[in-house]
Amino acid sequence: MNANIEPTDFVFDAAAEAAVARAIARYPAGKQASAVMALLDIAQRQMERLTGSAWVPRLAMDVVAQRLGIAAARVYEIATFYTMYNTKPVGKYHLQVCTTTPCWLRGSDEVVSSCKKVAGIEGFGQTSADGLFTMTEVECLGGCVNAPILQINDDYYEDLDAARTEALLNALKSGAPLPPAGSSIGRQASAPVTNQTALLNNTKPVE
Amino acid sequence: MAKVTVDGIEVEIANGSSVLQAAEAAGKEIPRFCYHERLSVAGNCRMCLVEIEKVPKPVASCGQPVADGMVIFTDTENVRKSRRGVMEFLLINHPLDCPICDQGGECDLQDEAVSYGRDTSRYEEGKRASAQPDWGPLVKTTMTRCIHCTRCIRFSTEIAGVPELGATLRGENMQVGTYVDKALSSELSGNLIDLCPVGALTSKPYAYTARSWELRKTDSVDVLDAVGANIRIDARGAEVLRILPRLNDDVNEEWLGDKSRFSVDGLKRRRLDRPWLRENGKLRAASWEEVFAAVTNKIKASKPERLGAIAGDLVDVESMLALKEMFTSLGSPNLDCRQDGAVFDASQRGFYLFNTTIAGIEEADALVIIGSNPRHEAPVLNARIRKRWLAGHFEAGLVGVPHDLTYPTTHIGSGPDAITALLDGTHPFAEVLKAAKKPMLILGAGALTRPDGAAIHAAAWKLAAQFNMLNDDWHGFNVLHHAAARTGALDIGFLPGPGGKSTAQMLAGGVDILWLLGADALDTQAIGADTFVIYQGHHGDAGAARADVILPGAAYTEKDGTYVNTEGRVQQGFIAVKPPGDAREDWRILRAISAYMGHALRYDTLQELRAHLAQTYPLFALTGELRRLAGANLGAPAGDRAAVSAVPFEPVFGNYYQTDSISRASPTMAACVEAHYPNLAEAAQ
Numbered sequence: 082m083n084a085n086i087e088p089t090d091f092v093f094d095a096a097a098e099a100a101v102a103r104a105i106a107r108y109p110a111g112k113q114a115s116a117v118m119a120l121l122d123i124a125q126r127q128m129e130r131l132t133g134s135a136w137v138p139r140l141a142m143d144v145v146a147q148r149l150g151i152a153a154a155r156v157y158e159i160a161t162f163y164t165m166y167n168t169k170p171v172g173k174y175h176l177q178v179c180t181t182t183p184c185w186l187r188g189s190d191e192v193v194s195s196c197k198k199v200a201g202i203e204g205f206g207q208t209s210a211d212g213l214f215t216m217t218e219v220e221c222l223g224g225c226v227n228a229p230i231l232q233i234n235d236d237y238y239e240d241l242d243a244a245r246t247e248a249l250l251n252a253l254k255s256g257a258p259l260p261p262a263g264s265s266i267g268r269q270a271s272a273p274v275t276n277q278t279a280l281l282n283n284t285k286p287v288e
Numbered sequence: 289m290a291k292v293t294v295d296g297i298e299v300e301i302a303n304g305s306s307v308l309q310a311a312e313a314a315g316k317e318i319p320r321f322c323y324h325e326r327l328s329v330a331g332n333c334r335m336c337l338v339e340i341e342k343v344p345k346p347v348a349s350c351g352q353p354v355a356d357g358m359v360i361f362t363d364t365e366n367v368r369k370s371r372r373g374v375m376e377f378l379l380i381n382h383p384l385d386c387p388i389c390d391q392g393g394e395c396d397l398q399d400e401a402v403s404y405g406r407d408t409s410r411y412e413e414g415k416r417a418s419a420q421p422d423w424g425p426l427v428k429t430t431m432t433r434c435i436h437c438t439r440c441i442r443f444s445t446e447i448a449g450v451p452e453l454g455a456t457l458r459g460e461n462m463q464v465g466t467y468v469d470k471a472l473s474s475e476l477s478g479n480l481i482d483l484c485p486v487g488a489l490t491s492k493p494y495a496y497t498a499r500s501w502e503l504r505k506t507d508s509v510d511v512l513d514a515v516g517a518n519i520r521i522d523a524r525g526a527e528v529l530r531i532l533p534r535l536n537d538d539v540n541e542e543w544l545g546d547k548s549r550f551s552v553d554g555l556k557r558r559r560l561d562r563p564w565l566r567e568n569g570k571l572r573a574a575s576w577e578e579v580f581a582a583v584t585n586k587i588k589a590s591k592p593e594r595l596g597a598i599a600g601d602l603v604d605v606e607s608m609l610a611l612k613e614m615f616t617s618l619g620s621p622n623l624d625c626r627q628d629g630a631v632f633d634a635s636q637r638g639f640y641l642f643n644t645t646i647a648g649i650e651e652a653d654a655l656v657i658i659g660s661n662p663r664h665e666a667p668v669l670n671a672r673i674r675k676r677w678l679a680g681h682f683e684a685g686l687v688g689v690p691h692d693l694t695y696p697t698t699h700i701g702s703g704p705d706a707i708t709a710l711l712d713g714t715h716p717f718a719e720v721l722k723a724a725k726k727p728m729l730i731l732g733a734g735a736l737t738r739p740d741g742a743a744i745h746a747a748a749w750k751l752a753a754q755f756n757m758l759n760d761d762w763h764g765f766n767v768l769h770h771a772a773a774r775t776g777a778l779d780i781g782f783l784p785g786p787g788g789k790s791t792a793q794m795l796a797g798g799v800d801i802l803w804l805l806g807a808d809a810l811d812t813q814a815i816g817a818d819t820f821v822i823y824q825g826h827h828g829d830a831g832a833a834r835a836d837v838i839l840p841g842a843a844y845t846e847k848d849g850t851y852v853n854t855e856g857r858v859q860q861g862f863i864a865v866k867p868p869g870d871a872r873e874d875w876r877i878l879r880a881i882s883a884y885m886g887h888a889l890r891y892d893t894l895q896e897l898r899a900h901l902a903q904t905y906p907l908f909a910l911t912g913e914l915r916r917l918a919g920a921n922l923g924a925p926a927g928d929r930a931a932v933s934a935v936p937f938e939p940v941f942g943n944y945y946q947t948d949s950i951s952r953a954s955p956t957m958a959a960c961v962e963a964h965y966p967n968l969a970e971a972a973q
Contacts, residue, residue: 139467152445152451152454153468154441154451154452157454157456157468158455158456162457
């Protein structure tokens with residue numbers, strides 16, 4: 082992965098074009114600028130598909146601006162404002178560790194250090210030498226009940242600790258596909274870890 | 289109208305006005321950083337907080353619309369406390385490097401910190417620092433000082449029409465910039481410096497030059513284009529250090545083109561500061577006495593009809609009048625102010641003025657631009673057209689070279705035959721003009737320099753007449769000049785008299801003695817080898833290089849001068865510094881030499897000259913203001929409109945930055961050419 086070089090060219094491919102058409106069609110005529118976030122996402126996914134790294138090169142932002150008839154600066158603003166758009170190349174697995182208070186209280190530091198250990202990197206924003214992992218610090222992912230959370234690409238991996246994080250990442254490293262998303266301790270959705278304590282059938286309705 | 293009470297003062301203000309405007313109407317000053325009258329409301333600095341009755345929290349007054357019966361307090365303890373809080377937050381990441389900041393002394397943040405700042409900082413953590421991106425040769429960036437007011441972003445997007453600036457990243461990391469490294473491509477970029485309330489954007493050429501309180505400020509008029517933008521000349525000692533725009537809603541609002549603002553260093557270079565005399569093919573320094581004698585002998589030995597004078601683009605009306613009257617008393621009819629060789633009917637003012645007026649553009653609803661690029665020839669006027677376009681229901685068509693004018697234009701054709709297509713109704717834009725209530729056209733002065741210039745003039749007039757542009761209350765025919773001196777010269781009839789020769793005829797050997805009053809834009813190669821050339825002017829440019837005698841004159845910052853802008857507005861500039869060395873004000877030179885020749889002009893002081901000017905040409909009695917001309921019953925300029933050719937129009941200026949002797953002498957303008965026209969800069973080397 083030649084990660085640090087801007088591509089010399091960016092055009093939407095056939096699959097992306099179809100998605101672009103769908104995204105633009107969602108808005109009334111003359112308001113197609115509203116599709117800017119969708120188009121940036123399509124561009125990022127196309128980069129992932131073609132290069133294995135999900136990011137939006139500046140050229141792609143220019144293409145989006147041109148397609149929507151808005152100033153390039155407006156697209157730069159949006160692409161850099163939202164953390165979900167990567168303006169630099171990332172590894173095949175983008176490790177987005179939530180370190181906001183609930184996750185931190187539940188041990189996100191362990192998740193961070195496991196990521197560092199397996200990927201062999203020293204801090205946030207770095208990519209592993211094999212180009213497999215990039216670790217990013219993110220703010221609350223909204224999954225606090227199942228904290229700590231590690232988002233890999235689009236999926237949440239929940240209830241992690243040091244060992245389970247390492248196991249997960251080592252599996253990826255050895256070439257396994259991403260496991261099903263969700264709790265790593267097998268809990269169902271966000272139900273209590275220690276089994277259900279409320280709304281049980283044996284509770285009698287209050288007289 | 290809404291009735292509101294501000295600090296006990298009752299004011300009536302239009303619905304939709306903001307609380308801040310209501311407070312200003314009541315004479316209350318509201319501190320602000322992001323709010324600007326001419327930009328959209330952002331409401332992100334929070335400095336303009338006020339209290340409103342029945343509203344529990346302080347309100348940002350810039351973005352709060354007034355409501356009838358609103359009771360507003362702008363100076364309560366709570367308001368002051370809130371503003372102090374805002375100020376403390378603004379200063380958290382501000383470096384407080386005022387001693388080394390060029391904005392110091394004229395900084396909004398500094399001024400407001402006097403009222404709302406704490407004496408010491410409570411903030412002990414590290415401050416944010418930012419990179420200093422390169423925005424080109426004019427605007428110096430120190431983004432660490434930026435308080436994120438976004439005025440520059442809004443200006444470039446809304447007024448300049450070059451949306452290159454944006455706020456990238458977010459929160460504490462937010463950066464105002466271009467994201468991609470590049471120089472700002474606007475001709476109005478200097479205004480970002482005025483707009484920036486802090487020292488984040490300062491003038492690059494003026495960096496570390498002076499403090500605002502050291503400067504002597506003089507009101508004047510810009511002469512580097514024909515808009516006549518009102519300027520303030522800031523000088524220290526004998527040196528003009530910078531030029532800033534002055535507020536005039538009828539002309540330049542508060543903007544100024546980059547050339548007009550930054551050419552100021554050209555005033556110190558290549559100056560003619562002593563008389564020169566050509567001897568044996570070489571110029572040598574001479575005394576005034578010597579050059580007077582040389583000129584007088586030459587003129588006395590020549591027949592009057594073999595004398596000619598051409599006035600340049602930067603000359604004040606007084607000098608041109610003195611030269612004209614001297615030539616008249618010598619008996620020569622050979623005068624021309626159109627050094628570009630244009631020949632057109634100037635028998636009525638309406639034929640050569642920007643009749644709609646600059647402020648009048650805002651009333652128009654359709655526009656045809658013929659043979660002009662207003663973005664380069666008059667950037668401030670172009671901003672006014674863009675302002676009109678932004679207001680909606682406005683269409684513009686362009687005949688000539690297609691340009692990005694910062695508003696969309698329909699390209700009607702490349703040559704003047706497109707005017708015929710509009711007249712015939714064969715081009716669809718004719719329908720737009722027909723439907724318009726107040727259509728206008730702008731004829732570039734460059735179009736009149738062509739061989740078929742008079743025909744284009746007549747055709748454009750016919751277009752105006754046919755499409756309802758010439759009425760009692762609307763005059764939609766406009767000539768956009770690019771030379772500040774031109775309108776004034778035409779007004780005083782600095783034109784060939786009966787039997788007199790035009791510029792082209794004078795250059796082609798029609799005269800033995802040619803007096804160039806600041807005329808540099810003509811083809812000096814074309815002047816006959818045995819023509820004796822007298823150059824009177826301030827810069828060693830094309831005219832001086834060809835001259836046999838050089839009379840050192842004064843640049844526009846160095847003399848009291850009257851100028852008439854393209855609308856026909858008579859404006860006066862004042863002297864800011866003395867001309868360098870032996871150079872003198874031009875009318876004085878002419879007065880002195882006329883006496884030397886025994887044809888003394890009738891005025892000894894500028895007051896007498898101006899009184900004489902106003903008496904001879906009454907329109908000069910009214911300065912600053914403008915009476916709009918009615919468009920109806922004017923006749924039509926001479927010229928056979930059928931004679932228009934199909935030869936495409938060409939750009940008047942090869943580049944925006946170097947168009948006259950002052951801007952050509954300016955290193956800053958040269959740097960701009962290098963940044964924006966790399967091909968040109970390379971060719972020049």
